Amino acid sequence: MVDETEREWNSMNLRNSMNLSDGEILLDYAQEIDCRIVTDSDDSAFNPKSVDGAENVSLESNAADLGSTFSSARSIIEARTPEEALSEREKKQLEKTKQIRVKYFRLLHRLGRSPEDFVASEVLCQLARLKHFISILLKKAAMELEAQRKDDLVIGKTGVGKSATINSIFGESKTAVNAFEPSTRVKEIIGKIDGVKVKVFDTPGLRNSLKDQPKNCKILSSVKKLMKKSPPDVILYVDRLDTQSDNVNDLPLLKLVTSYLGSSMWRKSILAFTHATSVPPDGPDGYPLSCEVFIAQQSEGVQQLIRELLGLNDDLMIPISLVENHPLAKKNENGETLLHNGESWRSNLLFLCYSIKTLSEVNIQNPLEQRKFVDLQIRSQLLTRPVFESHDWDRDIDYDGVLIEDKLEIAGCFPAVISVQLAKDKRECNFQLHSSFLTKREDHGTFGKNKKLSYILKGETKIRKNKAAAGVSINVNAGLNNKLSGKISIKTNCSDQLQIAAMAFLPIARAMFIKIFGQSSGDY
């Protein structure tokens, strides 16, 4: 366990040291991409004129180099398959990708960023990679180049500064903010930032206490309806940077949000931390922590919670944006509020939003899903490990028992995991069988909807102090396409009083038997 946290800390540090100049933590998908595509094309004939003239016009000088390498990469493909042989559909895709790239370059230009910026180059890498995967079908029709639009959804706990953040993004007071009264309903706010039409949905804050869960459910279901009506491009999850001391408290709330809005929401979301210029607290040595360490630890805490929720053990890096809405915070000469490292947070945030929207528009398949699929492949190993249980109020981590896991095949094709957990005092023993099978359908191309679960079989037996409890559950989901999906679910559960449960079963069985076979004897 310690190793894992150390490893994560190291990888986080690495990312931090790479990004200190940017003050952001990046989209992680890029690691999966083979960016060598760009460099491969260096030896080819370099002919910028063969490309659409519009691209070259809107580029700065260093951007021109990158753009031309892309175009020369594309020219290789075009050289391989002569223009006439490209099917109508493939031509349209190329057109579309080109248009997306142009749009992205324009946005970069407006924000004053160079394409060599880390995030920008990742996005552009992704776009380049697409060209080599022409077989991916794109569902959307041709996009408009001029009417650039962006939809945002802002959710978070109450009192963290969602409405204030929206006001700051627009640069003017679009919605009422009050320190002591929560904002009460979902508001749609439309405005123009740098010429781009932006629509933001402000939501009432979620409450932390269990008793308020029905209110939370109401809020979340109205948000869900809103999402169905006009799906947002980016979801901003807002929280405070300076009050995150106990992350466990947020877990039920995050769980609720994920269950209502779907776990795919995290793939197009940004974590926004307000009060970002608050001074970090004192560390264990009595001196205040450095800002980077503080920010990294706070944000990593939330990321870990989300990772746990989604059941991903791998790194899922949700991009992070820092926000400062206080009117008295330090500003630069453009009037934009600055963070500790001197950067303007607003343009960072807008940049992240545009990047996410661009990626989602080209329907990049999330490599994270592929990873999950790989995990289910059969590896015949017996895994034995100790089980640690942490009592939260105690902050002690106790060695609680031993867990033995084995992977095997059921019926020759379904992967399954059997695990046996034996408690330390040998009073409790758990047998579990878990088997699930995922299929991937690659022909739909909608973002995040490619996973169709075929079946899950779970069996569990608990033996505790010589009493047994058992349960079986079988879920079968058949997804035909996005709309139609079937579901069969069988659950049985017994508890301590196995005999009573069995007794209840007998009259039902008898009644069914009589019904089926008819009464043999006459009335009394």
Next chain:
Amino acid sequence: MAGQLVKEWAGIQQFPAATQEKLVDLLAKLKNQNVDKLTILVMGKGGVGKSSTINSIIGEPVVTVSAFQSETPRPVMVSRSRAGFTMNIIDTPGLVEGGYVNDQVLDSIKSFLGRFLMMKTIDVLLYVDRLDAYRVDDLDKQVVKAITDSFGKEIWHKAMVVLTHAQLSPPDALTYEEFFSKRSESLLKCVRQGARISKKDVQNFAIPVALVENSGRCNKNEHDEKILPTGTPWIPNVVHAITNIALNGKGGILFDKKLIEGPNANDRGKLFIPLILAFQYFFVIRPIQKQIRYDVARETKPSWA
């Protein structure tokens, strides 16, 4: 406990001279009233600054504080004495976990108190929260309710509210005083609701509110005392409020077996037992017996018997 040597309150030396004077004056006032012991219980949600406040008042880092380790794992009692006066401060873990009040923590606090404070009194309760939290919600009410259920409503006669992170710059163009009064008003309203203090009783339960700033970056005045944005040095202020409560004439909460175990669940509703028995006899048993007799009388003998 009598034989144990209590540590000297050495931390008072490291306060600036002006603060030291004020503190010594307050201790003298207590001694004049024949109070030579003070037991202070510090409770609140997690992560609000209970341990830091105790460290600041004692003047040395007695309780471990870590910004990320989230909170004190178990209750801790810190005792210091000076010139014959002993102060016991009890630090507790936060009462909230995952959206609800953690009963385990409450039990651990009660058993801790039962071990160290049997037959002794709690003189002051410090209910700690942050000044820079903007919303008061049901969770706070539940915390207050849990405290009231454990210690009884009388504890609120001896309680005060402490707001940490006092050095803030208020939002929404409010002045500091306005912000402070609004925040303390909403928190006090929550406390009254959670403790079920009726509107008429509010005068009886005057709960003072004090501000605290525990970070090393706290502003200081010309005497090198730590001050609030309003200019008042806050350490003497808090101790002054504590002494006022200790001397306000209402007795402390005596910690005895009854308080720990709570009311005997078996005693609840004992009065109803005879009533229910009577009801059952007259309205249930008698009619059924009558009906049985009626059925027996009506029975027709079959022809073959």
